[in-house]
Amino acid sequence: MSEEKRQKLKISLFVISVVVGIIINNLLFYFALFVLYFIIFSKDEKKGISYLRKPKFLLSITIITVLPIIFAYGNSGELFHTLEMVVKVLLRGIVLLQTIAILVARIDRNKIFAHFKKVHPDFEEVFTETVSTMNKFKNKMITSQQKIEKKRIVQLAIFHPIEFLRKVFYKLWFEYNKD
Amino acid sequence: MPNWKGVLLRATLPNRQGLFFWRIMDRKEKKIFVFFAGLWALVEVSLGTILSLSKVPFRGLLMASFACFILIAFRMFVDKPRSSLYLASVVATIKLFFSLGAGAFNSALAIFIEGLLAEAIFGLAKVNLFSSILVGALVLLYPFLHSLFMQTMIFGVDIFKIYNKILVEFQQIVNLQTKFGIFEMILIFVFIYLIIGVVVGILSFYFSKNVLKKVIVNE
Numbered sequence: 263m264s265e266e267k268r269q270k271l272k273i274s275l276f277v278i279s280v281v282v283g284i285i286i287n288n289l290l291f292y293f294a295l296f297v298l299y300f301i302i303f304s305k306d307e308k309k310g311i312s313y314l315r316k317p318k319f320l321l322s323i324t325i326i327t328v329l330p331i332i333f334a335y336g337n338s339g340e341l342f343h344t345l346e347m348v349v350k351v352l353l354r355g356i357v358l359l360q361t362i363a364i365l366v367a368r369i370d371r372n373k374i375f376a377h378f379k380k381v382h383p384d385f386e387e388v389f390t391e392t393v394s395t396m397n398k399f400k401n402k403m404i405t406s407q408q409k410i411e412k413k414r415i416v417q418l419a420i421f422h423p424i425e426f427l428r429k430v431f432y433k434l435w436f437e438y439n440k441d
Numbered sequence: 442m443p444n445w446k447g448v449l450l451r452a453t454l455p456n457r458q459g460l461f462f463w464r465i466m467d468r469k470e471k472k473i474f475v476f477f478a479g480l481w482a483l484v485e486v487s488l489g490t491i492l493s494l495s496k497v498p499f500r501g502l503l504m505a506s507f508a509c510f511i512l513i514a515f516r517m518f519v520d521k522p523r524s525s526l527y528l529a530s531v532v533a534t535i536k537l538f539f540s541l542g543a544g545a546f547n548s549a550l551a552i553f554i555e556g557l558l559a560e561a562i563f564g565l566a567k568v569n570l571f572s573s574i575l576v577g578a579l580v581l582l583y584p585f586l587h588s589l590f591m592q593t594m595i596f597g598v599d600i601f602k603i604y605n606k607i608l609v610e611f612q613q614i615v616n617l618q619t620k621f622g623i624f625e626m627i628l629i630f631v632f633i634y635l636i637i638g639v640v641v642g643i644l645s646f647y648f649s650k651n652v653l654k655k656v657i658v659n660e
Contacts, residue, residue: 369537369538371538374534374537378530378534382527382530384471385530385531388471388474388475388478388531389531389534389535391475392475392478392479392482392531392532392535393479393482393535395475395476395478395479395480396479396482396483396486396535398479399479399480399483400483400487424648424652427648427652428652428656431652431653431656431657432656434476434480435476435656435657438476438479
């Protein structure tokens with residue numbers, strides 16, 4: 263194979279690996295959107311999240327994230343060195359992500375509250391109020407999304423950003439003070 | 442024999458709230474606290490989770506800019522010791538409970554440390570333009586250092602060799618003859634993050650002072 267062809271092949275492999283990486287990442291992105299829509303803010307939040315904390319899921323994320331990097335590295339032709347690197351990186355990734363997953367799965371809400379209560383006596387009350395405020399803002403955003411004219415809002419945000427932000431904060435503050 | 446421990450405790454009791462002499466907020470301040478905490482938590486839980494799962498580059502920059510704005514704006518209204526750290530603690534706990542997977546642990550840690558940085562600066566210097574610039578620079582620089590640290594933790598120092606290889610390969614593809622290695626690139630990014638942080642700090646300070654104060658104080 264001539265040097266020119268080799269160079270072309272190398273470039274196309276690099277571009278393909280980047281594109282594949284982006285597509286896989288985007289699939290993950292839409293999956294996350296889908297999950298967010300159904301799980302976040304729902305009453306029984308633990309039911310859906312428990313699967314995502316499993317090491318198998320975390321391992322798949324590790325592989326998907328490292329894959330484009332590995333492809334790009336593999337183009338250099340140093341196959342043995344690349345393989346060694348991949349094994350090292352993945353092993354470290356698996357061990358550490360599993361440790362984090364176990365730590366996250368064992369987080370006890372009551373223990374955290376008890377710890378913060380020593381420093382801030384009103385922590386639990388503030389926490390509950392903040393969660394309800396967050397839900398209130400979320401509901402407001404969902405209901406106002408159907409009413410607003412998107413074109414006008416985008417124009418306002420681009421040409422008069424300060425005025426736009428002032429309006430947003432005014433509406434949020436008004437919504438917050440309603441009850 | 443007098444109970445010295447009890448005497449000492451009683452002597453400090455009028456000012457004592459909680460373990461570390463936390464001065465509790467009044468009703469109006471708590472109201473503002475919950476407003477900012479709710480807003481920050483909403484953005485972290487919705488947009489933050491989407492961004493962290495989608496692996497979009499520079500996602501830390503976007504989230505830290507918002508965190509920086511909230512920290513500066515909140516301190517403008519409630520300037521009490523440790524209030525920024527309290528705000529960050531509440532948001533970090535919400536992020537930990539309501540977010541997905543191991544990413545939540547990482548982000549919650551980042552939020553808490555951002556609050557700690559803001560608290561350290563606002564605790565030393567009151568809220569002014571200089572301290573806001575400093576908070577902006579440090580809070581925006583933090584996610585970059587956090588990601589470097591976490592990547593080194595997870596993948597080892599080898600990750601920098603891989604990045605260097607990609608960089609060299611990219612330079613070959615676009616026919617660029619530069620001698621920038623990965624460490625020069627890191628320094629350039631640190632500089633860029635610092636500049637953006639300063640700009641965000643200035644904008645947040647003036648926006649909170651001139652616009653937000655009119656909305657929240659003159660309700």
